[in-house]
Amino acid sequence: MADCLFCKIIHGEIPSNKVYEDDKVYAFRDINPQAPVHVLVIPKEHITSVGAAEEADEATLAACLKACAKVAKLENVAETGFRVVSNCGDDACQSVHHLHFHVLGGKKMAENMA
Numbered sequence: 001m002a003d004c005l006f007c008k009i010i011h012g013e014i015p016s017n018k019v020y021e022d023d024k025v026y027a028f029r030d031i032n033p034q035a036p037v038h039v040l041v042i043p044k045e046h047i048t049s050v051g052a053a054e055e056a057d058e059a060t061l062a063a064c065l066k067a068c069a070k071v072a073k074l075e076n077v078a079e080t081g082f083r084v085v086s087n088c089g090d091d092a093c094q095s096v097h098h099l100h101f102h103v104l105g106g107k108k109m110a111e112n113m114a
């Protein structure tokens with residue numbers, strides 16, 4: 001999608017620090033990390049959020065979750081633990097309307113989720 005920040009990152013029009021990539025997924029470091037490990041996993045296909053998942057390609061959605069697990073291994077937090085977050089809509093403070101999964105780790109997370 002032409003005006004989408006994350007589509008521009010996927011196409012290399014905006015630079016990013018790549019952590020992982022396959023045919024369906026791109027993963028890169030968050031510009032404003034909230035934890036020692038903070039990677040964004042995004043589908044290459046433009047999907048607006050988890051709220052649009054019912055209409056989205058199932059293989060693409062599965063690839064996103066598999067990529068979260070892959071990133072956790074690459075970043076050495078698979079054993080110690082990590083959190084996967086996907087903000088959806090205004091109340092969740094979604095700021096980029098291209099589906100993304102925050103993979104957070106490298107420290108003890110807060111117990112409170114909200």
Ligand code: DGP
Nearest residue numbers: 016028029030031032087093094095096
């Ligand atoms: P959310 O608030 O859940 O929509 O998360 C969007 C995230 O995207 C936020 O943590 C900051 C990150 N972000 C925004 N713009 C850029 C960018 O240009 N590059 C990178 N690497 N991350 C970005």
